[in-house]
Amino acid sequence: MKQIVITKYGDPDVLKIQERKDPQPSAEEVLIKVKAIGVNFADILARKGLYPDAPKPPCVVGYEVSGTVESAGPGVDASIVGQSVVALTRFNGYSDRVCVPEKAVFTIPESLDFEHAAAIPLNYLTAYQLLYVMGGLKKGESVLIHNAGGGVGLAALDISLHLEATTYGTSSVGKHSFLMERGLNYPIDYRNQDFLSSIMNLTGGKGVEMVLDPIGGNNWKKSYKALRPTGRLGLFGVSTVTDSTMGRVFQFIKLIAQTPRYNPLRLMNANKGVFGVNLGHMWNERDKISGWMQEILKGVEKGWVRPHVDRTFRFEQAGKAHRYIEARKNIGKIVLVTGG
Ligand SMILES: NC(=O)c1ccc[n+]([C@@H]2O[C@H](COP(=O)([O-])OP(=O)(O)OC[C@H]3O[C@@H](n4cnc5c(N)ncnc54)[C@H](OP(=O)(O)O)[C@@H]3O)[C@@H](O)[C@H]2O)c1
Incomplete structure (x- = not known):
């Protein structure tokens, strides 16, 4: 798999694509083939060394992805394989494949494409x-x-x-x-x-x-x-x-x-x-997060949740995406697309 790695603290040029071994889902996890990744202000703070919660470089950030479930661990109902999902990732989202606990994965409403789904969580x-x-x-x-x-x-x-x-x-x-x-x-x-x-x-x-x-x-x-x-x-x-x-x-x-x-x-x-x-700091409150996310996804169907994607950038253009946000050009969300 490919990941966008913060190789050290610095400007957007420190973001490099690196090849890694494909991850294997553990018992309660699913493996997602990623289509779209939400870029957040926190990712920029992490790259600059201004986000104490982020892992130390070299590291992979990213809090949210959408894509299709490629495989599931033994503790997960296998019917989820093949579904289009949006998921919360605690870092590691800047990847073309990522393993996520099943509880952090949600089915995408039919009206949403992958880019808009990744703009939500x-x-x-x-x-x-x-x-x-x-x-x-x-x-x-x-x-x-x-x-x-x-x-x-x-x-x-x-x-x-x-x-x-x-x-x-x-x-x-x-x-x-x-x-x-x-x-x-x-x-x-x-x-x-x-x-x-x-x-x-x-x-x-x-x-x-x-x-x-x-x-x-x-x-x-x-x-x-x-x-x-x-x-x-x-x-x-x-x-x-x-x-x-x-x-x-x-x-x-x-x-x-x-x-x-x-x-x-x-x-x-x-x-x-x-x-x-x-x-x-809400990762240990999965039931709350899950309940809120269900309400938000219902809001998509009812029409009051209207995710707005300002621009998409290709996976390999993560640095450009960061520059765009830092220049305060974005209205709403910036999303990376893997093309996979
Ligand atoms: N605590 C949490 O759980 C949590 C979760 C998500 C986000 N956040 C925080 O919420 C804030 C916004 O996040 P976001 O993802 O919505 O950001 P975003 O979409 O990237 O929005 C950034 C916008 O904020 C405005 N802005 C105001 N002061 C700024 C400054 N000093 N530097 C850069 N931009 C500034 C700019 O708009 P103008 O053109 O109008 O100036 C800029 O375009 C960030 O501080 C982020 O860390 C916190």
Whole structure:
């Protein structure tokens, strides 16, 4: 089999295709012949050495694939062989063949091709956990979605619209018309405007009931201020670490220095909540993930889950795909296709 290996920390040129022995599924696993691979921001952080959860190089990242089941371990019902599936992979997704526990594998709804199926798991599960499971967003409430044009951002928009919330979203201005066509009520050009002032103006000084913030640092402080009483702030990323030209250690020190501390008494008196989501730390909660994924796949059939693939790149163009995302060109998902 072929894998895209992060050979060392560095720019996209450190990604190299290497041949490996074909993997064999263990008792509870299936072997997937991969057709499409979802590329995530976390893969870029891993390549740069800014993602502490990732394995050390040389390593293979990748959290999600779609493809056909080629074989199954002895503990798995053999009728799954030949099915078109989408799967969560804990790393190793940048491969043309991968073994995955059966519990992390889901049948693809008929309406989806492999590329769109691979665009679903990480983005929609994260947004679902943030908004639905932990944030409890309700009809008539309002939500500010940062990075609204990114993969998680578009998934969060779909879910918020489904829950009949009013949606505010920050993104670069070139993505606004697309976002409004998708149903976003109020786009905010956060690069040229102060998003906190914008949100306060738009809400008559009240603020919103939920903010989803994957930026980190000072942004988290401002997002907290954008909450009205009963508001909840969902923290789920630190994209800001990629902005700096400083070394890795200084980037982390700066991040820690900028990270707010939340005082329980102040939270109580402000009637606000703060919580965190890291899907990468949910692997031991397979039953929960599986239940959420079933709901999301039902949403595909009902039409409220609308994965958007901005571009596909060939397997051997993984470096180009990373560059495209780093240049912030993508709206929604970038997918690698194996051609297999
Ligand atoms: N905790 C979790 O479980 C989890 C799961 C998935 C993702 N995440 C996090 O969520 C964030 C977004 O992920 P994604 O896959 O949706 O990303 P994505 O699709 O690659 O979106 C990236 C977009 O974010 C915006 N952005 C804002 N600040 C940025 C910065 N400092 N550097 C680069 N881009 C920035 C840019 O849009 P504009 O053009 O609008 O500026 C960029 O196009 C990342 O921080 C990721 O690590 C966390």
